[in-house]
Amino acid sequence: MTTGLSVQRLSFNYGAKQALQDVSFSVAPGQFCALLGPNGAGKSTLISLLTRLLVAPAGDIEIAGHNLRNAPRSAMAELGVVFQQSTLDLSLTVRQNLSYFAALHGLPRGEVPGRIDTALEQLGMRERIDEKARDLNGGHRRRTELARALLHDPKVLLLDEPTVGLDAAARQSITDHVHDLANQGLSVLWTTHLTDEVRDTDALLVLHQGQIIDAGQAGALRGDTPLPDWFLVRTVAPT
Amino acid sequence: MNMIGYWGVTRAIVIREFLRFVHQRERFVAALVRPLVWLFIFAAGFRAALGLSIIPPYDTYITYETYIVPGLCAMVLLFNSMQSSLSLVYDREMGSMRLLLTSPYPRWWLLFCRLFGSTTISVLQVYAFLGIAALFGITMPPWGYVAVLLGLILGGLMLGALGLVLSSFISQLENFAGVMNFVIFPMFFLSSALYPLWKMAESSPLLRDICTFNPFTHVVELIRFLLYLQLNLHALAWVIVSTFVLSLIAVWGYDPARGLIKRKG
Numbered sequence: 001m002t003t004g005l006s007v008q009r010l011s012f013n014y015g016a017k018q019a020l021q022d023v024s025f026s027v028a029p030g031q032f033c034a035l036l037g038p039n040g041a042g043k044s045t046l047i048s049l050l051t052r053l054l055v056a057p058a059g060d061i062e063i064a065g066h067n068l069r070n071a072p073r074s075a076m077a078e079l080g081v082v083f084q085q086s087t088l089d090l091s092l093t094v095r096q097n098l099s100y101f102a103a104l105h106g107l108p109r110g111e112v113p114g115r116i117d118t119a120l121e122q123l124g125m126r127e128r129i130d131e132k133a134r135d136l137n138g139g140h141r142r143r144t145e146l147a148r149a150l151l152h153d154p155k156v157l158l159l160d161e162p163t164v165g166l167d168a169a170a171r172q173s174i175t176d177h178v179h180d181l182a183n184q185g186l187s188v189l190w191t192t193h194l195t196d197e198v199r200d201t202d203a204l205l206v207l208h209q210g211q212i213i214d215a216g217q218a219g220a221l222r223g224d225t226p227l228p229d230w231f232l233v234r235t236v237a238p239t
Numbered sequence: 240m241n242m243i244g245y246w247g248v249t250r251a252i253v254i255r256e257f258l259r260f261v262h263q264r265e266r267f268v269a270a271l272v273r274p275l276v277w278l279f280i281f282a283a284g285f286r287a288a289l290g291l292s293i294i295p296p297y298d299t300y301i302t303y304e305t306y307i308v309p310g311l312c313a314m315v316l317l318f319n320s321m322q323s324s325l326s327l328v329y330d331r332e333m334g335s336m337r338l339l340l341t342s343p344y345p346r347w348w349l350l351f352c353r354l355f356g357s358t359t360i361s362v363l364q365v366y367a368f369l370g371i372a373a374l375f376g377i378t379m380p381p382w383g384y385v386a387v388l389l390g391l392i393l394g395g396l397m398l399g400a401l402g403l404v405l406s407s408f409i410s411q412l413e414n415f416a417g418v419m420n421f422v423i424f425p426m427f428f429l430s431s432a433l434y435p436l437w438k439m440a441e442s443s444p445l446l447r448d449i450c451t452f453n454p455f456t457h458v459v460e461l462i463r464f465l466l467y468l469q470l471n472l473h474a475l476a477w478v479i480v481s482t483f484v485l486s487l488i489a490v491w492g493y494d495p496a497r498g499l500i501k502r503k504g
Contacts, residue, residue: 085334103251104342106244
């Protein structure tokens with residue numbers, strides 16, 4: 001039994017089209033794992049499978065030791081997710097959005113205000129608690145979503161291209177913060193197609209045409225070649 | 240994951256539905272104006288053209304306005320369930336449906352809570368409509384307003400389940416208008432909402448037969464009888480069975496392994 005995230009021999013088809021083929025990897029506690037893949041590589045399908053929006057006919061997913069197929073509720077309770085597309089209710093305040101999420105995860109009502117304060121404080125969002133999500137800028141909305149994903153103290157954090165549409169400063173801030181979270185013991189899977197978000201010390205997976213074609217430490221994989229060039233070579237050439 | 244947690248989910252989803260409704264004042268106004276237009280304009284014009292005989296649950300001659308009130312209550316439920324279904328498709332396109340479905344609670348429970356939330360909003364709208372109708376002299380027996388709550392909840396759940404089924408079939412918002420035309424109008428007009436079925440049979444026995452197989456007819460009749468403190472067991476059975484069947488299809492539709500929601504993205 002692993003305590004982080006483990007994916008074994010996962011395959012998925014949309015009709016005749018194979019979206020994922022025999023995908024296996026694991027993310028240990030305290031590890032920041034970047035999943036790099038060009039558009040159409042299968043990242044969104046993988047995220048849908050990891051969040052149980054889809055169920056794969058073949059393969060196994062374990063989240064903090066809980067098998068997603070056999071014990072979906074225990075597994076989902078240990079998973080924090082930031083989707084690529086914003087899932088904030090724009091007509092509600094930051095507090096209302098987080099309270100709604102807390103209830104969906106069955107957090108005791110008495111604990112919720114304290115947890116919300118702590119989560120927002122850590123992301124520098126405490127003073128915006130009563131602002132409507134509609135009035136927040138892109139960076140603040142993302143931070144709110146990150147705070148929300150951490151509200152139930154998950155052991156595994158999944159972020160699907162979380163910096164899309166953000167300016168450079170906001171991207172940097174979110175990337176740094178999530179690296180800090182990994183350093184504190186969280187298993188982090190960060191999907192992206194932006195190579196500058198990956199550090200040499202990060203674990204790196206390259207997903208291309210539905211298959212993991214490279215896995216290892218980013219610095220070791222790229223060698224002396226800059227990561228953007230290395231990534232381009234790996235994903236442009238036919239595999 | 241204890242009972243308190245389950246109740247907390249229900250509470251949170253109902254509150255969210257309520258807050259969304261409050262923030263959309265135009266939706267509330269539209270939901271009220273629609274049946275009022277039918278009541279005060281359509282019914283006024285139609286009154287002279289349609290003769291009504293005394294049929295249960297009425298024990299005397301009634302005005303046409305009085306006749307169509309239960310149908311208009313059901314119309315509020317129908318439109319609101321379609322609105323809720325539309326917002327589910329919107330939620331899915333905008334991503335917030337993902338948040339709901341990634342809760343560790345069972346999916347059928349989450350869907351039921353969503354259904355219960357939209358039904359609560361529908362029932363409030365119906366009471367607002369009945370209140371305005373009463374202000375203009377179209378009244379029911381006082382206890383009928385209490386008794387009808389059962390019919391409104393059951394009817395709301397049935398039509399809400401229909402909305403859930405539709406939302407699991409519809410992949411994009413653009414497709415929604417067509418479905419509205421193919422669902423709302425046939426359901427409403429092929430029912431006893433605007434004219435009694437014996438009147439329909441005078442024109443076409445086939446249409447009357449179709450109306451009797453329309454679950455919406457039975458929602459209307461359940462409401463009509465309850466407003467007059469009577470229970471139409473036939474209609475009640477129809478509504479309960481329809482709710483059950485539609486709920487099963489909805490749960491299947493939202494099942495990640497088998498469902499209709501299985502699509503790319």
